[in-house]
Each structure stands twice: as C-alpha cells, then as structure tokens.
Amino acid sequence: MKSFEKIALDDFFVELSDEKYVIVKFPGTFPDYLSGSDVDLYCLDMKATVNKLLSVSNRYVEHGYRVVVSTKEDGGVYIDFFAPENERIDFRFDLHQSLPNFERVHVRPAYFFSILENSISIQRDAQSGKYDLYLPSKLDDLVLRYIEYIEWYERRPDKIKHLDYILEKIGNDPDLKKFLDKLHLYTKPKLLDVPPDTHFGRSILAEYNEKNKETRKEVADLRQMIENFNRHLDEINRNIEVMRAFFLDSKPYTVGKFILTPFILVKRAIRKMGKIILG
Amino acid sequence: MDLIEVKKILRRRMIISRYDYLLIWGHGLQHRDEILNLLRQDEDIEILKIIKHQINDMVRFVDVVYSYDYAPIEHLRGKTKYLLDTVPEVIFVFFRNLNAEESFVGEGEFRHIECRNIKRLKETIRDLYNPKTCGKRTEHHVVHASDNEMQTDVMLKYLGFESGTGVFARPNFVVDAPYHLASFRVFELKIVSIDKVICWIPHRENGQINPRPVSIEETPHYKALSGHDEEYKKYFEEYGGILLTDDQYLEKLRKIYGNISYLTGEYATNYIIAREVEDDKFYILDGTHRISSLKKSGIDKIVIMIARI
Numbered sequence: 243m244k245s246f247e248k249i250a251l252d253d254f255f256v257e258l259s260d261e262k263y264v265i266v267k268f269p270g271t272f273p274d275y276l277s278g279s280d281v282d283l284y285c286l287d288m289k290a291t292v293n294k295l296l297s298v299s300n301r302y303v304e305h306g307y308r309v310v311v312s313t314k315e316d317g318g319v320y321i322d323f324f325a326p327e328n329e330r331i332d333f334r335f336d337l338h339q340s341l342p343n344f345e346r347v348h349v350r351p352a353y354f355f356s357i358l359e360n361s362i363s364i365q366r367d368a369q370s371g372k373y374d375l376y377l378p379s380k381l382d383d384l385v386l387r388y389i390e391y392i393e394w395y396e397r398r399p400d401k402i403k404h405l406d407y408i409l410e411k412i413g414n415d416p417d418l419k420k421f422l423d424k425l426h427l428y429t430k431p432k433l434l435d436v437p438p439d440t441h442f443g444r445s446i447l448a449e450y451n452e453k454n455k456e457t458r459k460e461v462a463d464l465r466q467m468i469e470n471f472n473r474h475l476d477e478i479n480r481n482i483e484v485m486r487a488f489f490l491d492s493k494p495y496t497v498g499k500f501i502l503t504p505f506i507l508v509k510r511a512i513r514k515m516g517k518i519i520l521g
Numbered sequence: 522m523d524l525i526e527v528k529k530i531l532r533r534r535m536i537i538s539r540y541d542y543l544l545i546w547g548h549g550l551q552h553r554d555e556i557l558n559l560l561r562q563d564e565d566i567e568i569l570k571i572i573k574h575q576i577n578d579m580v581r582f583v584d585v586v587y588s589y590d591y592a593p594i595e596h597l598r599g600k601t602k603y604l605l606d607t608v609p610e611v612i613f614v615f616f617r618n619l620n621a622e623e624s625f626v627g628e629g630e631f632r633h634i635e636c637r638n639i640k641r642l643k644e645t646i647r648d649l650y651n652p653k654t655c656g657k658r659t660e661h662h663v664v665h666a667s668d669n670e671m672q673t674d675v676m677l678k679y680l681g682f683e684s685g686t687g688v689f690a691r692p693n694f695v696v697d698a699p700y701h702l703a704s705f706r707v708f709e710l711k712i713v714s715i716d717k718v719i720c721w722i723p724h725r726e727n728g729q730i731n732p733r734p735v736s737i738e739e740t741p742h743y744k745a746l747s748g749h750d751e752e753y754k755k756y757f758e759e760y761g762g763i764l765l766t767d768d769q770y771l772e773k774l775r776k777i778y779g780n781i782s783y784l785t786g787e788y789a790t791n792y793i794i795a796r797e798v799e800d801d802k803f804y805i806l807d808g809t810h811r812i813s814s815l816k817k818s819g820i821d822k823i824v825i826m827i828a829r830i
Binding site for chain 2: 288303
C-alpha cells in the first residue's frame with residue numbers, strides 16, 4: 243500500500259478545476275510546501291469547494307493522515323492535515339468566502355467577488371494530466387499587495403517589499419491609472435490611532451493632551467456650577483415645604499394657599515431658568 | 522459544460538424548494554407502507570421525518586390541522602365530520618419538496634396558492650386508498666397535505682418542535698450531516714477499526730424507552746442482513762415514528778448492502794458520523810445502516826467523521 247510523505251497539492255487542485263476560486267499569495271514553491279505552511283483560497287461556493295477537497299483527502303486519511311475541518315466565525319473554513327503519528331499541522335487550506343476584516347483599511351465586501359470574477363488561470367501539469375489553477379489578475383494582485391502593506395507595515399517592516407513590488411511592476415505602465423481607480427473604488431484608509439511610543443506619537447499626543455487639558459478644566463468648572471445650583475434649589479424647596487406645612491396645618495387652606503402661591507411661582511421660575519442655563 | 526447541463530443548473534436555481542407534510546389519517550394507516558412508497562418514488566420529495574401521533578381530542582386536532590386552511594373551518598366541518606369516527610392515531614410525514622410548482626387554484630374567496638405536485642400526489646393517493654362506495658371513491662380522504670410551508674411550520678410547533686421548520690436546519694453548513702444532530706463547527710476525519718464503533722438502539726424497559734449501546738453485530742440492522750428480517754421489522758414497528766423518525770425500511774437496508782459504495786463517487790463525503798467517547802472508542806450518531814452493511818461485507822477499517830459536539 244502506498245504511503246504518503248507529503249500531500250500532493252496538484253491532486254486537490256485538479257479536483258477543484260470546475261470551482262470558482264483564487265489562490266491568494268500563490269506560493270513560489272508550489273506544489274512543494276514546507277511543513278506547517280498554508281494556502282489561502284477565496285471561494286465562491288464554500289460547501290462545494292470543501293466537499294471536493296475532502297473527497298481527495300479520503301485517500302490520505304485511509305493511509306493514516308488525520309484531517310480536521312473547522313468553521314470560523316466569519317464562515318471561512320480551515321482544513322488541516324496531520325501526517326501519521328504527528329501532532330503538528332503538516333498543511334492547511336485556509337478557505338474564505340468573504341474578505342478578512344482589515345484593521346487599517348476599509349475594503350468594500352464586493353471586492354471579493356471582483357477578484358473571483360477577474361481571476362486568471364495558469365496551466366499546470368499533474369500526474370493525472372493538465373489542469374488550470376486560478377490566481378488574482380495582475381491588477382488585483384497589486385491591490386491585494388497594497389492592502390497587505392497598509393495593514394501590516396507597522397507591525398512587520400518587511401512588508402515594505404509589497405510596496406517595492408508594486409512600484410517595480412507599475413513603473414511607466416499605462417495600467418497605473420487602472421490600479422489607482424480600482425484602489426479608490428474598493429478601498430478607503432481608516433483613521434489611525436497615533437501610537438504613543440514613537441517620536442511621532444509623543445509630539446502629536448502631547449499637543450492633543452494639552453488641548454484636552456483646557457477642555458477638561460472647563461467641563462469640571464461647569465460641573466461645579468451645576469452642583470452649586472442644585473444645592474441652592476434644594477434649599478429653596480425645603481424652605482417652601484416648611485412654610486407650606488406651617489400654613490396648611492395651622493390656618494384655613496385658602497389662606498395658606500394665598501400666602502404660598504408667590505413662593506411656588508418663584509420656585510417654578512428658578513426651575514425654568516435652570517433648564518434654560520443647562521440647556 | 523454543455524448547454525443542456527447549463528439549462529439544468531439554471532432551472533434548478535429557479536426552482537422553489539420548501540417544507541411540506543402529508544398526514545395519513547387513522548383509516549389510511551393500513552395503507553401506510555404503500556403511501557410511503559409513493560412518496561419515496563418521487564424524486565422531488567426528500568422524506569425528513571415520520572412521526573406517529575396519538576390523538577386525545579379529535580375535534581381539536583382537526584381544528585388545528587385546518588386552522589390555516591384557505592377555507593374557513595365552518596365550511597370544512599361537513600367535509601371533516603367523518604374523521605371523528607376514525608382511529609385516533611395518525612402519521613405525519615414531513616418532507617422537503619424539491620420542486621414546489623406553486624400556482625393559484627380555486628375561485629373567489631377560496632382562491633389560494635398550492636403546489637401542483639402535492640395536489641397530484643394527494644389525488645393519486647386518494648384515488649387509490651379512499652374508501653369506496655359502489656366502486657366510486659368517497660371524499661373520506663385518507664390523507665391531508667399542506668398547501669404552503671406556513672402550515673408545515675404550524676404542525677411542527679403543534680407536535681412540540683418549537684422552532685417549527687427550523688428543526689430541519691443542518692448542524693454544519695459545509696457537510697451533509699442530518700438535521701437531527703446538534704450543531705458542530707469542528708470535525709475530524711480518521712480511519713478507525715470498525716469494531717471500535719458502538720451503535721445506539723432504543724430499548725423498552727419498565728415501560729420506558731431508552732437508548733442502549735450495542736455492538737454492530739447486536740443491531741437489528743446487522744441481524745437483518747444475516748437473515749433475521751423479523752427482528753428488524755419488529756424494531757421499526759415498535760419504535761418507528763416515536764424514537765426512530767427517519768425514513769428507514771428493510772428494502773433500503775438491502776439496497777445499501779447490495780450497492781455499498783462508501784465514500785466513492787457521489788457519496789465521497791457521505792461519512793458515517795460518530796462522537797469519540799474514550800480513546801479509540803466511538804458512539805455512532807448517523808450511519809447505522811451503512812456500518813452494518815460494511816461490517817457484513819467484511820470491512821475491518823473505515824474512515825469516519827468524528828463530530829466535536
């Protein structure tokens with residue numbers, strides 16, 4: 243019985259020939275891979291794609307591989323292959339049915355379908371014959387690299403390689419306009435937090451905090467004013483209640499009412515003023 | 522892909538699929554197997570659940586069944602009077618209608634939408650099995666069927682399924698697991714020794730029915746394949762429609778055994794589903810018929826799906 247040292251990625255993609263997908267960040271070593279690596283696929287029909295990959299997986303499972311399939315919160319799926327008697331993931335298919343959430347840039351959800359729609363195919367030779375592999379178009383490859391650069395450059399300075407790649411590919415290319423058009427149509431930068439632990443952050447943050455200090459003082463003063471006003475109002479209310487009780491208990495009601503009315507009116511006026519001041 | 526294939530796919534996308542039910546009244550139960558066979562032969566019908574129901578109050582039950590009918594209940598009283606004299610036991614057959622050819626029927630205040638396929642099916646069954654007088658079919662219908670999915674939802678809720686048609690939601694959206702399993706987001710494919718898989722069989726003891734773990738060889742399914750048909754028939758007669766609500770029958774078991782093609786062709790991802798209870802020991806959740814057939818065929822190791830529920 244044949245035993246497998248590594249999974250043959252060609253076999254899986256031959257099975258996916260009729261499905262709509264693209265391989266994002268096509269690995270240069272394909273179909274070879276390093277143990278622990280993965281491939282990202284954008285899929286139109288997640289269920290069909292998973293089922294086709296699993297149908298190929300069966301022959302690996304029969305030879306001792308374990309395959310673990312996990313559904314992510316966003317509906318994406320991991321298909322993880324574990325070689326026989328090994329607890330570490332040998333290879334992962336990371337399947338997406340929508341764009342990931344980016345922290346640094348807004349990307350319209352429709353861009354996902356644009357990538358699939360405009361995909362290009364490259365023909366490959368496998369043991370079972372020729373088949374087509376689907377990748378993002380050159381334009382979408384540049385846009386995706388740009389998004390990756392924006393998303394990661396602070397945390398991973400090496401991601402500047404994507405910017406170099408874009409600049410090299412565009413050069414004097416008339417497609418420059420299309421690249422920018424697509425970028426503007428589908429993406430928008432997010433307002434960034436100023437990182438506090440950088441020279442940039444320190445000067446900007448200091449100015450921000452200084453302005454904030456004045457505003458905070460004004461707010462504190464206003465709060466104090468309102469508190470004082472409320473204390474006065476409480477005192478007036480207490481006085482009115484005392485007088486009301488005195489007149490209603492000891493004199494005929496109509497006399498009490500006659501004397502209390504001006505106080506009640508004053509109280510109402512003060513309340514109204516308070517509302518106007520406080521808005 | 523040629524034009525015919527494309528047309529098939531487009532047609533399929535435009536087809537309405539919905540949940541319906543057929544109700545076999547007490548006086549039709551003697552024809553239960555024949556009626557079920559008619560449904561099984563229809564490729565646009567996928568039977569999901571068969572439920573046996575005892576009726577305590579027939580008048581109220583008839584009111585519930587016809588509560589969302591297009592005709593007011595007062596109009597139906599005359600038509601349904603005969604039901605009060607029937608056996609107070611019915612069978613519900615819930616199914617997915619894969620080709621609901623909805624159209625308007627009737628006139629005036631009785632005009633309503635119904636599925637032409639269901640209408641045809643109902644009339645076929647009634648022509649065959651309604652009681653006859655002088656050789657002519659009476660209107661003492663042996664079956665009633667839903668006009669629309671809302672009526673199916675109402676009946677499921679009446680029977681205690683709070684989510685109505687939501688009960689048929691699949692537990693995992695990437696593989697075809699049966700709806701009656703709890704949902705799971707992670708599963709594993711693994712090859713295991715077939716003898717490590719334990720089956721669950723309902724068992725009546727002291728008036729209560731409880732599931733009991735047994736080996737594959739002890740299941741009525743395996744015994745039927747070994748020539749003991751009666752035990753399988755008795756098993757489904759006793760528990761069918763109560764604890765066993767899937768559409769299972771002896772011919773189907775024999776067909777599975779005769780054409781065993783586990784995880785090949787169009788069944789490449791039709792896994793036997795189990796849950797790991799101990800190291801290397803698995804309780805089956807779905808696939809007792811298939812595993813019995815595989816065991817009887819002499820298979821000693823199988824690839825199963827271990828659902829992490």
